[in-house]
Amino acid sequence: MPYDASPARPTATQDCLLCPVTNCLARGHDAATAAWSALLGPRATLMPGAPPLLSAGDRLQSVYSVRAGCIKTYTIDAEGNERIRGFHLPGDLIGLDALDGGYSRSTAAAVVPSQVCVAPLADLRRLIAAEPSIAQRMLEATSRELAIALAIGGGFTAEQRLAAFLLHMEQRLGARGGLLHLPMPQRDIGNYLRLATETVCRTLKHFAELGWISHKGRSLSLNGHHGLQELAEPIGIVRRPVALRLAA
Amino acid sequence: MPYDASPARPTATQDCLLCPVTNCLARGHDAATAAWSALLGPRATLMPGAPPLLSAGDRLQSVYSVRAGCIKTYTIDAEGNERIRGFHLPGDLIGLDALDGGYSRSTAAAVVPSQVCVAPLADLRRLIAAEPSIAQRMLEATSRELAIALAIGGGFTAEQRLAAFLLHMEQRLGARGGLLHLPMPQRDIGNYLRLATETVCRTLKHFAELGWISHKGRSLSLNGHHGLQELAEPIGIVRRPVALRLAA
DNA sequence: CGTCACTTTGAGGCTAGTCAACGGCGGTGG
DNA sequence: CCACCGCCGTTGACTAGCCTCAAAGTGACG
Numbered sequence: 001m002p003y004d005a006s007p008a009r010p011t012a013t014q015d016c017l018l019c020p021v022t023n024c025l026a027r028g029h030d031a032a033t034a035a036w037s038a039l040l041g042p043r044a045t046l047m048p049g050a051p052p053l054l055s056a057g058d059r060l061q062s063v064y065s066v067r068a069g070c071i072k073t074y075t076i077d078a079e080g081n082e083r084i085r086g087f088h089l090p091g092d093l094i095g096l097d098a099l100d101g102g103y104s105r106s107t108a109a110a111v112v113p114s115q116v117c118v119a120p121l122a123d124l125r126r127l128i129a130a131e132p133s134i135a136q137r138m139l140e141a142t143s144r145e146l147a148i149a150l151a152i153g154g155g156f157t158a159e160q161r162l163a164a165f166l167l168h169m170e171q172r173l174g175a176r177g178g179l180l181h182l183p184m185p186q187r188d189i190g191n192y193l194r195l196a197t198e199t200v201c202r203t204l205k206h207f208a209e210l211g212w213i214s215h216k217g218r219s220l221s222l223n224g225h226h227g228l229q230e231l232a233e234p235i236g237i238v239r240r241p242v243a244l245r246l247a248a
Numbered sequence: 249m250p251y252d253a254s255p256a257r258p259t260a261t262q263d264c265l266l267c268p269v270t271n272c273l274a275r276g277h278d279a280a281t282a283a284w285s286a287l288l289g290p291r292a293t294l295m296p297g298a299p300p301l302l303s304a305g306d307r308l309q310s311v312y313s314v315r316a317g318c319i320k321t322y323t324i325d326a327e328g329n330e331r332i333r334g335f336h337l338p339g340d341l342i343g344l345d346a347l348d349g350g351y352s353r354s355t356a357a358a359v360v361p362s363q364v365c366v367a368p369l370a371d372l373r374r375l376i377a378a379e380p381s382i383a384q385r386m387l388e389a390t391s392r393e394l395a396i397a398l399a400i401g402g403g404f405t406a407e408q409r410l411a412a413f414l415l416h417m418e419q420r421l422g423a424r425g426g427l428l429h430l431p432m433p434q435r436d437i438g439n440y441l442r443l444a445t446e447t448v449c450r451t452l453k454h455f456a457e458l459g460w461i462s463h464k465g466r467s468l469s470l471n472g473h474h475g476l477q478e479l480a481e482p483i484g485i486v487r488r489p490v491a492l493r494l495a496a
Numbered sequence: 497c498g499t500c501a502c503t504t505t506g507a508g509g510c511t512a513g514t515c516a517a518c519g520g521c522g523g524t525g526g
Numbered sequence: 527c528c529a530c531c532g533c534c535g536t537t538g539a540c541t542a543g544c545c546t547c548a549a550a551g552t553g554a555c556g
Contacts, residue, residue, distance in 0.1 A: 098391065100391040105484060128380055135380060147346075149397035154333075201536060234326065405543080405544095406543080406544070433502060434502075446503095465502095
């Protein structure tokens with residue numbers, strides 16, 4: 001297996017109601033969940049290197065919910081440069097930046113073997129009409145992505161962006177004890193954060209020298225130092241470590 | 249008047265159904281519009297320098313719809329640095345990045361004398377339950393902002409970002425014949441685009457030397473050269489000038 | 497007519513990118 | 527089983543785009 005760890009463990013036959021995925025839209029309650037669960041029936045498995053799930057310029061047919069693995073969305077400019085716009089982990093939706101306009105602005109491909117649930121747009125619209133709470137949840141998901149995009153897009157230093165990225169991944173992957181395994185290569189991290197691969201590498205090394213992290217390959221452990229948090233704090237996508245904000 | 253031109257022209261007593269604003273959510277049709285119109289009843293006028301409409305960390309009470317003027321949203325870090333996350337023009341909504349979480353991530357203040365319509369969240373939720381098309385439209389608005397944030401956040405050169413900004417403003421302001429008046433100072437443009445004020449100035453000068461624009465103060469005219477479009481093209485927030493995409 | 501905010505211009509420095517080369521690890525094939 | 531190959535990560539030297547600092551010019555307003 002070319003991808004060290006997190007082999008996506010398909011969980012193919014599970015029902016969405018029992019979905020193990022932390023943030024899965026379908027979790028929770030009631031009739032909305034049942035309807036959503038039915039809608040998400042069709043699934044697709046994606047391998048790295050395989051044709052993309054979705055290509056920039058395509059008419060958006062469906063929204064996708066990541067069930068396992070990691071999907072990256074990106075654009076490719078005239079010179080062939082890839083520009084990664086986001087990484088989508090289990091529980092995330094793909095296609096939210098295309099709901100206005102109706103055609104996809106980005107291409108979506110698997111970073112590691114992955115599985116997605118497919119929600120055809122027509123069905124989704126019907127579902128929204130019947131169950132406004134679904135729209136509410138999609139609105140929240142889109143809002144969350146917007147907040148992240150605005151935060152990462154800001155004018156921060158390489159160290160700040162990388163620190164925020166690590167903490168954010170820790171949070172999203174639900175890492176226990178600061179132990180986590182990044183699905184993507186440093187090249188992709190750098191591309192996403194507007195950094196050269198070399199800068200990612202050097203900055204990680206720097207963090208390691210400070211004792212803030214230790215890493216081997218794509219597995220890393222955040223040693224709980226406040227350094228990363230202090231660096232990432234102004235970016236504001238990581239939950240505050242409690243307290244700290246008494247004044248305005 | 250300290251702000252040369254576009255003095256916001258309050259239009260205070262107009263009904264939202266007759267709203268002159270191009271993209272106003274309330275435009276269009278049916279019962280949804282009527283309900284929305286009623287909801288948007290309360291209005292607020294904002295002057296530059298006045299206390300912000302909304303502050304980072306506040307519990308989000310309402311979503312705001314810009315009716316006239318220009319509102320900027322920004323964060324302020326520990327050192328007091330302002331970081332502008334977006335400019336909101338008539339027809340834009342404010343607060344969309346806070347729908348998840350429920351508290352505002354940014355502060356909103358007027359760039360020029362402005363007017364907003366106030367949509368209390370509780371009312372909005374009720375309205376969405378009754379009229380799913382409102383949720384649909386908000387979803388589209390949020391999606392649009394997401395696409396813009398992702399695009400501007402990418403790793404582009406100063407010239408590319410500024411070119412995209414100018415063309416985008418031309419589009420959003422509905423400028424006729426390439427003539428437009430920017431509401432915000434160069435400092436704010438630079439802050440938004442992660443550029444020093446000096447870089448904005450020099451880049452504008454450069455565009456002018458190339459004959460692509462001419463400007464005096466905040467009024468500028470885009471001379472229709474393809475240069476700006478070519479620069480901005482990879483960023484992808486400006487509509488293509490027709491044709492050009494036969495392949496792929 | 498002075499003040500203040502904004503813009504413009506210049507000189508120099510730093511962050512991060514580019515270029516180049518090597519090491520490691522896994523997979524593949526002989 | 528080992529040699530080869532390709533992707534990824536690492537390291538060093540150099541470069542460049544943009545930022546910082548400094549200062550003067552411009553226009554609006556009191």
